[in-house]
Amino acid sequence: MPAIKVAGNIEAEINNLLIGGNLADADLMAFEFIEELAEKNINLLADIDEVSIKDTLANYTNFLSVVDGILFERKNILLPRQANIFTTNYDLFIEKAASKLPNVTLNDGFDRTSTVGSRYLFSPEKYFDRTYRSGSANGRIAELPVLNLIKVHGSLSWHRDADKEIRFSSNGVSLSGHVQKNDPAAVSNALANRALILPNLRKFESTMLERVYFDLLRLFSNCMDRDNALLIAFGFSFADEHILDITRRALRNPTAQLLIFAYSSANVAAFSDKFSQNRNVAIVNPGTGAPTDFKVFNSILREVVPDGGKPL
Incomplete structure (x- = not known):
């Protein structure tokens, strides 16, 4: 939003x-839902001067800068300078925001080690890589902050190669073309060409997407199984049954914590009901004050950075 x-x-x-x-x-x-998203993302990547896009992009840019600042404060080599951003969104606002922050390293899971071509293969094992920089004088190494972007429902930037592999779309986001909406076969084919987990009961249009989807959910579960894992939830209702079930199971880890930022007090009851059996869940209720929108959420996160950092 907006x-x-x-x-x-x-x-x-x-x-x-x-x-x-x-x-x-x-x-x-x-x-129609996907095409509307694609059109908005085309405008985003083309830097169209649209107020709603600029405001949303500013929120994401601010968010990434805050998380990067928190990671930069980690001085102990035992703590990786990594944060995992899990999202069910298809859009490219996070990727676009990262491109505006030269000091932010965003890992989207694609293998870009090849210098030939630009159709990079999606390789989830890349999320386990850590990035270091060494000095030329004394050889001292320092780990660079990295943000892992994990899009569990796929992305508009993903391209499916004949149902075999997922590759990065070097041509950016595009519309499906002149699809006859009164032709069910044409609409179905247009949907099948996108590497997306669609919002319906038939979530898997191919075994390949099913494998990727569960690989990424397994990664989410493994992250929650780590000692002292902290999951911060914002703008997510936990309506997705798979993610809700995995989160509940992961919270059996007594050192893990889930911190939910409710948009308004009206949302608190639903969260409380979903996690009524878990003692390691905290819900931040804005009460009668202003709703916790993206700007408010960023301002709260920025308080974690020493001296509050500097907003963009």
Whole structure:
């Protein structure tokens, strides 16, 4: 927000169509949802002077700078200078924001070690790499802060090669072209060409996407199993059943903690109900004050940085 409106109940609406046997209508709703996102991201990458895009990008840029500042304060080599950003969003606001911060290293999981071509292969094992820089005089090494971006539902920048591999789309985000919306086969084919986990009961249009999806969820689970793991949730309702179940199981780790920032007091009850059996969950309730939007969330995070850091 405000560049992209929240998804709302679109998954439930699509699922109702599928349950009722209206497959064509379900595909059309998903197609229009994705195409609207793609159009907004095309404007984002083209630096279109649109107020909502500029405001949203500023929030993401501020957010990445805060997390980078927190990681930079880690002086103990036993603590990796890494933070994992898990998102179910398809958009490229985080990638675009990182491009505006020369000191931020964003790892999106693609293997860019090859110097030939630009169709990089998605390799989740890259999330385990740590980056160091050494001095030319004394050979001392220092770990560089790295932000791992893990998009569990795929991305508009992902391209699927004939259902075999996921590669980075060097051509950026594009629309599906002149698709006849009254042709169910054309709409279905357009959806299948995108490497996305669609918001419906038929989440997996291929075994390849299913494998990637569960690999990334396993990575999420493994991160939560680490000692003193902290998961900060913002702008996420935990409506996704798989992610909710994994989070609940992961919270059996007694040293793990989940810190949820509720947008408003009206959202607190739903979170409390979902995690009623977990004692290591804290919910930040704005009460009767202003809602916890992205700007407020960033201002809270910035207090963690010594002297508050400097907002962008």
